[in-house]
Amino acid sequence: MNRRDFLKNSITVIAGLAVPLSALELISPRTLLARKEDGSAVRWAFLVDTQACVGCGFCVKACKTENEIPYEAGITRTWVERYVVTGKGKSCVDSPQGGREGFTSDRIDQGEEGHRELARDDVEKAFFVPKLCNHCESPACVQVCPVGATYQTPDGVVLVDRKHCIGCAYCIMACPYGVRSFHPVHKTAEKCTFCYHRITKGMKTACVDACPFGTRKIGNLRNPDDPVTKTIMSGRVGVLKEEYGTKPQVYYLALSREVK
Amino acid sequence: MVHGEAWTIKELFVYPNEYIYWTIQIVMYPFMTGLVAGAFVLSSLYHVFGIRQMKDIARFSLVFSFALLPVAMVPLQLHLQHPERGIEVMLTPHFTSAIAAFGIAFSTYGMIVASELWFVYRRHFVETALSLKVKRNKNLPERGRYLLFSALTLGAWDVSEHALAKDEKAVKVMAATGIPVACLLHGYAGFIFGSVKANALWTTPLMPFIFICSAVVSGIALCVLCYIVTMEIRKLIVGWKRKNDPSLPTPEQIKTVEMYEVTMTAKYLVMALLAALGLELLDLLFRDYAKFRSWEIVRSLIYGKDFVNVFVIQYGLGNLVPLILFLLPRLTVRRAIVATLLVLMGVFMMRWNLVIGGQGFSASFAGFMHYDLPIIPRDIETFKEGLPGAILVGILPFVIFWGLNKIFPVFKGEDSH
Numbered sequence: 001m002n003r004r005d006f007l008k009n010s011i012t013v014i015a016g017l018a019v020p021l022s023a024l025e026l027i028s029p030r031t032l033l034a035r036k037e038d039g040s041a042v043r044w045a046f047l048v049d050t051q052a053c054v055g056c057g058f059c060v061k062a063c064k065t066e067n068e069i070p071y072e073a074g075i076t077r078t079w080v081e082r083y084v085v086t087g088k089g090k091s092c093v094d095s096p097q098g099g100r101e102g103f104t105s106d107r108i109d110q111g112e113e114g115h116r117e118l119a120r121d122d123v124e125k126a127f128f129v130p131k132l133c134n135h136c137e138s139p140a141c142v143q144v145c146p147v148g149a150t151y152q153t154p155d156g157v158v159l160v161d162r163k164h165c166i167g168c169a170y171c172i173m174a175c176p177y178g179v180r181s182f183h184p185v186h187k188t189a190e191k192c193t194f195c196y197h198r199i200t201k202g203m204k205t206a207c208v209d210a211c212p213f214g215t216r217k218i219g220n221l222r223n224p225d226d227p228v229t230k231t232i233m234s235g236r237v238g239v240l241k242e243e244y245g246t247k248p249q250v251y252y253l254a255l256s257r258e259v260k
Numbered sequence: 261m262v263h264g265e266a267w268t269i270k271e272l273f274v275y276p277n278e279y280i281y282w283t284i285q286i287v288m289y290p291f292m293t294g295l296v297a298g299a300f301v302l303s304s305l306y307h308v309f310g311i312r313q314m315k316d317i318a319r320f321s322l323v324f325s326f327a328l329l330p331v332a333m334v335p336l337q338l339h340l341q342h343p344e345r346g347i348e349v350m351l352t353p354h355f356t357s358a359i360a361a362f363g364i365a366f367s368t369y370g371m372i373v374a375s376e377l378w379f380v381y382r383r384h385f386v387e388t389a390l391s392l393k394v395k396r397n398k399n400l401p402e403r404g405r406y407l408l409f410s411a412l413t414l415g416a417w418d419v420s421e422h423a424l425a426k427d428e429k430a431v432k433v434m435a436a437t438g439i440p441v442a443c444l445l446h447g448y449a450g451f452i453f454g455s456v457k458a459n460a461l462w463t464t465p466l467m468p469f470i471f472i473c474s475a476v477v478s479g480i481a482l483c484v485l486c487y488i489v490t491m492e493i494r495k496l497i498v499g500w501k502r503k504n505d506p507s508l509p510t511p512e513q514i515k516t517v518e519m520y521e522v523t524m525t526a527k528y529l530v531m532a533l534l535a536a537l538g539l540e541l542l543d544l545l546f547r548d549y550a551k552f553r554s555w556e557i558v559r560s561l562i563y564g565k566d567f568v569n570v571f572v573i574q575y576g577l578g579n580l581v582p583l584i585l586f587l588l589p590r591l592t593v594r595r596a597i598v599a600t601l602l603v604l605m606g607v608f609m610m611r612w613n614l615v616i617g618g619q620g621f622s623a624s625f626a627g628f629m630h631y632d633l634p635i636i637p638r639d640i641e642t643f644k645e646g647l648p649g650a651i652l653v654g655i656l657p658f659v660i661f662w663g664l665n666k667i668f669p670v671f672k673g674e675d676s677h
Contacts, residue, residue, distance in 0.1 A: 074262045079276045093273040093626055111270035111627065131275075140458060146362070147345075148354035166348055167341020169281040170359055176458035178275030178623045182263040187341040243553075244457055260273070260624035 298479010578606015
């Protein structure tokens with residue numbers, strides 16, 4: 001066999017091998033579904049009723065346990081913020097340890113500044129706001145991941161592949177909501193998954209199940225009969241930091257303007 | 261302990277997951293790439309535009325740029341939580357990310373610098389290899405050198421006038437293509453920051469241009485400084501050696517700092533410095549005038565907490581003072597050393613104020629974070645992301661340069677270009 005024939009035959013063999021391989025990929029229903037726009041029958045969304053939250057911190061605890069985030073670690077997938085607005089219009093915010101122990105003290109945690117005492121008479125209004133990943137429609141974190149370790153599932157949930165994440169923190173920098181962190185054990189980007197392992201099996205998220213007051217709800221936006229969808233469509237809901245254009249999918253009922 | 265907890269101090273309301281995630285290594289990264297790009301642009305001034313007065317400094321900066329190149333990657337590698345997966349950026353790039361282009365930009369640039377160096381030094385390789393070839397009874401290091409230099413010729417042994425003219429042309433082409441690629445490499449580092457919409461201090465389309473200008477400033481400053489220092493050290497060494505062997509040339513006879521080269525180079529430095537300063541002030545003015553929602557916290561940071569860092573050290577000592585030192589007539593070696601040192605500090609502080617300052621306030625706009633630079637490491641993390649790690653990155657290019665100088669002699673009296 002001369003060189004010319006060898007090259008010709010090699011090309012034929014490679015082409016012949018490539019055809020069945022590409023065919024295999026083409027018929028993968030998962031890929032087809034993902035490629036098809038709006039092909040998914042499910043789009044997960046979250047609803048938070050800020051008026052129902054009492055700041056007990058059960059959701060934070062449940063999340064930590066369910067998702068194996070070390071309890072004492074200074075990160076959390078979900079947290080509760082306390083807002084206290086004084087008569088002069090000044091608002092104080094805190095979330096000590098993500099609010100996991102509940103807000104049992106009147107003193108406002110100010111980090112290095114210590115604690116701030118507010119006279120009860122000065123308080124005009126006070127409320128709690130639970131926070132979690134917004135599973136944005138156009139997530140900045142997914143866009144910036146240099147290796148594609150963080151991705152969006154066809155049903156809208158943003159996940160991290162712990163086996164592929166290089167730990168550059170670009171996604172943490174890109175998230176306007178500060179929901180991302182590093183897992184203290186795995187050393188990879190860490191975030192709320194809407195308890196993907198649960199919701200895909202017909203269960204609720206750990207935080208939804210743990211909330212005694214019905215503050216947190218998860219639903220499918222593609223299902224018009226879902227009570228969460230009904231509230232989002234017909235109720236007066238707000239989202240956080242709309243100006244970043246990320247199209248967040250965590251909706252808040254009675255969202256106050258002080259919320260950061 | 262969570263990553264970042266060891267060196268982050270929080271004040272007022274900061275989201276629970278927020279820490280200073282990008283530390284001194286990410287300050288070093290744009291600083292080092294800036295030096296790479298700047299040094300290359302400086303060397304191109306001679307090769308492309310034929311500014312003959314800068315011949316010595318040009319060759320020096322080309323080799324130095326090559327020495328800096330691998331070091332530009334080290335801080336990135338050091339800050340990764342999974343450094344063993346760092347190569348994935350090149351193997352499985354996710355092209356919607358600004359960082360994904362790193363492999364392409366970096367390797368293209370590396371290849372250009374390497375090939376330019378090869379053309380500049382080909383004659384030297386051939387001559388060294390030939391002189392070793394004729395030598396009989398070579399000892400082991402000589403045999404090694406012979407093999408190395410023969411390999412470096414890549415089989416191109418022709419050093420006729422015609423061939424050398426072709427080399428010179430190739431150098432010119434490489435240097436000319438290298439300028440936009442160097443700007444791209446560094447402008448792209450600026451884009452990595454400028455495109456983060458979540459960070460109020462970083463997000464501006466001016467960022468790539470600010471980065472390029474400050475890169476040129478720092479690159480030139482480092483090259484001028486190293487050029488002066490190495491020349492002076494050589495003079496000292498010769499003077500010291502001459503005590504034992506009077507047949508050696510006197511310090512006056514050997515090549516010394518060519519002041520016109522320094523003055524000429526300083527002119528380009530001043531131009532780049534003015535451009536960088538202009539862009540930065542424009543950015544500041546725009547923010548102050550437009551008063552976006554984030555301005556309140558950004559203002560309280562740069563005019564309050566970071567005032568000394570930004571206005572005294574960066575703009576004052578790092579930009580204004582060296583500008584005056586360079587612009588005053590009759591530039592001396594000593595004044596040039598002081599001015600270049602200040603410029604380098606100014607550019608470093610610009611990176612610091614950007615990277616650390618950008619994380620100095622919470623995304624909630626209601627609190628601040630302070631980076632408590634680890635000086636004495638307690639573990640590997642505080643070593644990597646503290647002062648020792650940064651010093652390591654700072655020293656590395658000089659070590660590499662020392663090694664490279666054995667192959668690409670920078671201070672050799674004559675060569676083809």
